[in-house]
Amino acid sequence: QSALTQPASVSGSPGQSITISCTGTSSDVGSYNLVSWYQQHPGKAPKLMIYEVTKRPSGVSNRFSGSKSGNTASLTISGLQAEDEADYYCCSYAGSSSLVFGGGTKLTVL
């Protein structure tokens, strides 16, 4: 499978909202409500932020939300904070017991 498509970078000022898109195909994102989002700070392991498109794990701020329309999933971060600066990866089930990640998006908080 080909990697899901994410913008290489996005940026926003503290307090603003940003949205990161994750575009797949009808064989992955479009077919399953099994999209997750991971945050990764430099030198650290990824951290789960959103799963099954819209669900938030316990302990994750409600400033993080997820959605999906057709073959594109999105992660929205509202009320941007300095600590949100990180890389973000989407991941989708792609059928046949396989997963596929996006290429990653670097979020810069200005």
Place this chain on the structure above:
Amino acid sequence: QVQLVQSGAEVKKPGASVKVSCKASGYTFTGYYIHWVRQAPGQGLEWMGWINPNSGGTDYAQKFQGRVTMTRDTSINTAYMELSWLRSDDTAVYYCARASGTTAYYWGRGTLVTVSS
């Protein structure tokens, strides 16, 4: 609390094999799949496959079929990922993660594997 402790960094020559371990604690090892994900330097995450610790059943990403083997030892709550015929582009940090279905909730700290002649 859930912990996944991975083995230490490895340096291997091209053509060799590497076996990375992932010791689980804080939960019932056989109750959750283990994913393996790698990240080359400066690159994104790449899913390699998963293992069902209860049955030992595995699914591998097509890219790694024939080169990767995922196993587990339930007596010591440890999962293993062995990658053979190493090439320089296999240099990466290899992560294990505990999953519920397709979602990786808990991650190990990663194991750096360097392939160099």
